[in-house]
Amino acid sequence: MANVPAARHLLRAKDLADARYFEPLAVADLAAAAGLSPAHFSRRFKATFGESPHQYLLTRRLERAAALLRATDWSVAAICFAVGAQSVGSFTASFHRVFGMPPLAYRAAFPPAERHLRIPRCVALAYGRPQNRTFREDNTRGASLALTSANAHGGPDDQDRERAVLGA
């Protein structure tokens, strides 16, 4: 068998972190992918890629979490678990430390995901037509929209939504 450079095994560990960050991976799993003991692996990884495997995995998860905050309307807890973080508290703290603001403030700094959805016209035509609502139901919905607009989702009104669709 050809002599494989040691960095190739380390790259396998890095690829694993990129591909499977959403699973409960730990440094020990990355070390196993590289075929090294955890302590030796961490030193070699840092020497090769400039940061520790723990740091690499954490920042990969945070980068993916930021993307989900921009692209979805999921809750912070849902995003935390979707990127493989185990605790909402430490996830939120790490996010704040790295991005300089908590997750919901980060989301609020971007247009609401609903606003930049490129909903095709066929979908708007099919699903956007009001469905025989009574006034009473409309009022209820209006009240709940007003409530949600107080949180970070923004809750664009129907006119905004229509603009977003037409602008697609």
Place this chain on the structure above:
Amino acid sequence: MIKIANAQFWVHDQDEALAFYTRKLGWEVRSDVTMEAWSFRWLCVGPPGQDGTGLVLMPVPGPPLLDDESSARMAELVAKGAGGTLFLETDDCQAAYDDLSARGVTFNDPPTKQPYGIDTSFRDPSGNNIRLTQVMEFDPSRV
């Protein structure tokens, strides 16, 4: 110039589909937004590294878009495998097969040599067909 932007599959359950495409296939969530006024959830996923192209996962619609009978029939057709096919490419079919098998994806057939390369196929939880091909130089004798 005209390009393919997104393709679309009908799925029986968007949460189940989301879990399959992201956690088993390792794809990204491109967008997942529920528009409550429309009772509509726009869910789009895609493979990492191919930002412009995605797969929209839509539930089989019911009334008023589609009457109950047609809706049930469409759900049944998808479950029978008649929903359509998504064609994927990889540079190593066997490696992808091994990796996805280990992740719990059930394949219809093992990687098989074809004149156009090596390929295999699997289904999403709803029954949609997904073909995974390692494209090679055409060789009629490679069978």
